Amino acid sequence: xxxxxxxxxxxxxxxxxxxxxxxxxxxxxxxxxxxxxxxxxxxxxxxxxxxxxxxxxxxxxxxxxxxxxxxxxxxxxxxxxxxxxxxxxxxxxxxxxxxxxxxxxxxxxxxxxxxxxxxxxxxxxxxxxxxxxxxxxxxxxxxxxxxxxxxxxxxxxxxxxxxxxxxxxxxxxxxxxxxxxxxxxxxxxxxxxxxxxxxxxxxxxxxxxxxxxxxxxxxxxxxxxxxxx
Amino acid sequence: xxxxxxxxxxxxxxxxxxxxxxxxxxxxxxxxxxxxxxxxxxxxxxxxxxxxxxxxxxxxxxxxxxxxxxxxxxxxxxxxxxxxxxxxxxxxxxxxxxxxxxxxxxxxxxxxxxxxxxxxxxxxxxxxxxxxxxxxxxxxxxxxxxxxxxxxxxxxxxxxxxxxxxxxxxxxxxxxxxxxxxxxxxxxxxxxxxxxxxxxxxxxxxxxxxxxxxxxxxxxxxxxxxxxxxxxxxxxxxxxxxxxxxxxxxxxxxxxxxxxxxxxxxxxxxxxxxxxxxxxxxxxxxxxxxxxxxxxxxxxxxxxxxxxxxxxxxxxxxxxxxxxxxxxxxxxxxxxxxxxxxxxxxxxxxxxxxxxxxxxxxxxxxxxxxxxxxxxxxxxxxxxxxxxxxxxxxxxxxxxxxxxxxxxxxxxxxxxxxxxxxxxxxxxxxxxxxxxxxxxxxxxxxxxxxxxxxxxxxxxxxxxxxxxxxxxxxxxxxxxxxxxxxxxxxxxxxxxxxxxxxxxxxxxxxxxxxxxxxxxxxxxxxxxxxxxxxxxxxxxxxx
Numbered sequence: 001x002x003x004x005x006x007x008x009x010x011x012x013x014x015x016x017x018x019x020x021x022x023x024x025x026x027x028x029x030x031x032x033x034x035x036x037x038x039x040x041x042x043x044x045x046x047x048x049x050x051x052x053x054x055x056x057x058x059x060x061x062x063x064x065x066x067x068x069x070x071x072x073x074x075x076x077x078x079x080x081x082x083x084x085x086x087x088x089x090x091x092x093x094x095x096x097x098x099x100x101x102x103x104x105x106x107x108x109x110x111x112x113x114x115x116x117x118x119x120x121x122x123x124x125x126x127x128x129x130x131x132x133x134x135x136x137x138x139x140x141x142x143x144x145x146x147x148x149x150x151x152x153x154x155x156x157x158x159x160x161x162x163x164x165x166x167x168x169x170x171x172x173x174x175x176x177x178x179x180x181x182x183x184x185x186x187x188x189x190x191x192x193x194x195x196x197x198x199x200x201x202x203x204x205x206x207x208x209x210x211x212x213x214x215x216x217x218x219x220x221x222x223x224x225x226x227x228x229x
Numbered sequence: 230x231x232x233x234x235x236x237x238x239x240x241x242x243x244x245x246x247x248x249x250x251x252x253x254x255x256x257x258x259x260x261x262x263x264x265x266x267x268x269x270x271x272x273x274x275x276x277x278x279x280x281x282x283x284x285x286x287x288x289x290x291x292x293x294x295x296x297x298x299x300x301x302x303x304x305x306x307x308x309x310x311x312x313x314x315x316x317x318x319x320x321x322x323x324x325x326x327x328x329x330x331x332x333x334x335x336x337x338x339x340x341x342x343x344x345x346x347x348x349x350x351x352x353x354x355x356x357x358x359x360x361x362x363x364x365x366x367x368x369x370x371x372x373x374x375x376x377x378x379x380x381x382x383x384x385x386x387x388x389x390x391x392x393x394x395x396x397x398x399x400x401x402x403x404x405x406x407x408x409x410x411x412x413x414x415x416x417x418x419x420x421x422x423x424x425x426x427x428x429x430x431x432x433x434x435x436x437x438x439x440x441x442x443x444x445x446x447x448x449x450x451x452x453x454x455x456x457x458x459x460x461x462x463x464x465x466x467x468x469x470x471x472x473x474x475x476x477x478x479x480x481x482x483x484x485x486x487x488x489x490x491x492x493x494x495x496x497x498x499x500x501x502x503x504x505x506x507x508x509x510x511x512x513x514x515x516x517x518x519x520x521x522x523x524x525x526x527x528x529x530x531x532x533x534x535x536x537x538x539x540x541x542x543x544x545x546x547x548x549x550x551x552x553x554x555x556x557x558x559x560x561x562x563x564x565x566x567x568x569x570x571x572x573x574x575x576x577x578x579x580x581x582x583x584x585x586x587x588x589x590x591x592x593x594x595x596x597x598x599x600x601x602x603x604x605x606x607x608x609x610x611x612x613x614x615x616x617x618x619x620x621x622x623x624x625x626x627x628x629x630x631x632x633x634x635x636x637x638x639x640x641x642x643x644x645x646x647x648x649x650x651x652x653x654x655x656x657x658x659x660x661x662x663x664x665x666x667x668x669x670x671x672x673x674x675x676x677x678x679x680x681x682x683x684x685x686x687x688x689x690x691x692x693x694x695x696x697x698x699x700x701x702x703x704x705x706x707x708x709x710x711x712x713x714x715x716x717x718x719x720x721x722x723x724x725x726x727x728x729x730x731x732x733x734x735x736x737x738x739x740x741x742x743x744x745x746x747x748x749x750x751x752x753x754x755x756x757x758x759x760x761x762x763x764x765x766x767x768x769x770x771x772x
Binding site: 014015016018022025026029030033034036037038040041042043044045047048051052055056133134135152153155156159160162163 | 335336337338339340341343401405406408409412413414439440441442443444446447448451454458459460461462467468469470473477745750
C-alpha cells in the first residue's frame, strides 16, 4: 500500500516543483486566492444590494415577501448536507479510500442537483407571476388592502434576486461538473493518501459556493416578515 | 562553472522544439510571454492607429476628417484597446511572465497550464472586442458610463463590454499566478528581502488584479444584463443609480492605473541600479512603497467623480486620500534619484528610457496632485489637462518603462543584441515626440478646451498642430524599435549571458535560457542589487 501511494505521488509531481509538499501547498494557496477573487466578484453584487436595500427598504420588503421561504429553507438544508458529504468525501480521499469517497461525493452531486431542481421550481413560479425584470415585469403584493407601494424599486429587488441567485446557480452547475470529474478520476486511481490535492481544492470551492447561499438566503428571503404587505 | 566557448548552440527554450503546435500548446512561461508579446504588440498598433486618426482630425479646428459620431468611436476604441488590451497586460504578461520565475529561481510559474489558459482567454476577449469594433464600433468612452451605455447608445456596447469581461479573467489568472509563485516558488535563500524589486512591484500589481478585476467584471456583466433584459440596476428611469455604476467601475479602474504603472516602476528599479552600478537606495522603502500604492490605490476611486454628484464630504475625504498616493510615488522617485547619486552611470538605451520615465512620470504624477485637489479639478475636469496628465503617466511613464524593459531584457529573451545606435536614436525620438504631443495639451486643457469633441475654436489650432506633429515623431520612435528588434532576431550579435554585467538570477543563466531556466536550482547567498561587492567580471551561479 505504502509503495503504491508513493508511486501515485511521484506520477502526480509536476516538473517545476521540488517535492509533493511544495506542490500541494502551492495548489491549495492558489485555490484560496481564486476564492478571494470570487468573493470580490460576488462582492460587487452584494454592494449593489446593500445600497438599494438601504435606499428602498419598503420595496425590498415587498419583493422579499414573494419568496417561498419553505423552498428556500429546504434548499439551505440541502446545501449544508451536501457540504457535509463533501467534507466526509475529502476525508475519505485523505485516508486512501477511493470507493467511499466516490459514494460520498455522489451524495453531494445528488444534493447539489436537488438544490438546482428546487431552485428551478422557484424560478418557474416567479416567471409565471411576471416577477422577472424587463418589459413584462408586473408586481402585485397579492393583498388588495396593501397595494404595492414602489413597484419600480421592487423591480430592482428582482433584478438583483435573479442576478445573484442566477450567478450562484451557475457556480453550482460548475461545481457539480467538478465533483463528477473528481469521482471519475478517483475511481481511476488518481488519488491516494499521498496525493489528494484536487479533491481538497474542489471541496474548498464547493464549501465556498455553499457559503454564498448562506448569505443569499437571509438577505433575499428573510428581510422582514413584519413590515409591509 | 567553466566559461568554455560554446561552438554548438546549446539547447534553449526557443530551439528545443519547433512548429506552431509547440507554441500554441506550450506551458513554458517564457514562450507564453512571447505569445503575449506578439498579441499585445498587435493591439498596440491598432490602438495607435486610432490615436493617429484622432490627432489627424484635430489638426484643423473644423470637424472635417471624421464625423462627430466616428470621432466618439475613435477615442472610445483607442481607450478600450490601449487600457484593457495593451497597458494592463503590457509589462506583467510579457516581461513579468518571462522574468518572475527566473528572478525567483524557479523552473516555471506555479500554474503553467493556467498561464497558457490566461493567454487564450486574453485572445478570446481581444477578438470579441475587435469584432465589436469591426462591426461598427462603440461610442461610450472607455468608461461605459450609464445610462448612456445601457440605454441610449446604439453601438456595439455589448460586444466590447463582454470582450473586456472575458479579458478580465486573463488578468485575474496572471495576477493569481504571480502571487502564488512569489510566495511558494522562491529558490533556497531567496528571502523576501532579497527579492528583486521588479518582483515586489509585480506582486503589488497582482494584488490589485486579483482584488479589483472581479469587481469590474461583475459591473460590466450587469451593464450587459441591463442592455439585454432592460433591468434597472443602473438606469435612473427604472429606479437605478448611475452613480453606483461609477463607484463600482472606478473601484477597479482607478487601482487599474496602478496595475499599469507599478510593473513599469519595477522595470525602472532594475535598470537604474544596473546602470549606476549601485545598490538601490532604500530597498525596503521602495518595496513597501509598491505595496502602499496598491493599498492606497483602492481608497481613492471617487476622485473621478468630484463633479458627478457625490457629497462634498465624500469628495473631501477622497481628495485627501488621493494626496496620500503621492507619498509612496515620491518615495520611489527620490530613491531612484538617490541611487544615481555618485553612481557610475552608463547611458545605454534602457537607461535613456529610464531617465525619460523618471522625468515624465514626475510631471504626470505631480499634475495628478493638481487633479486631486477639489478646486483645480472642478476647473480642469473633462479638459485636455486630464488627457495630458493621464498620458504623461501612461505613455510617458508606462510605455517608456515597457520600452526600457524590452531593451534591457531583449538579449536575455532572444539571445541577440539590438543595434545600440538605432535604439538610442529611437529613445530620443520617443522622448521628444512624446513631449511635443502632450505638453501642448496641458496648456489647451488649462485654457478650458474640453476633451472628446472633434471640432474646437480656431484659437487652439497652433497648439493642436504642434501636438499632431509630435504624434508623428512619436510614431517614428515606435516604428523604429519594431524594425530593429525584428532585424536583430536574424542579424543581431549573439548576446552573452550577462551583457550589462547586471546582478540577478536571470543573468546567471544562458541567453536565451534553457527550458528549465537553470541547470541547477540556484542557492542565493547574497543581497539584492549587490553591485558594490559583486566582481565586475561575469557572475556565475554560486554554490
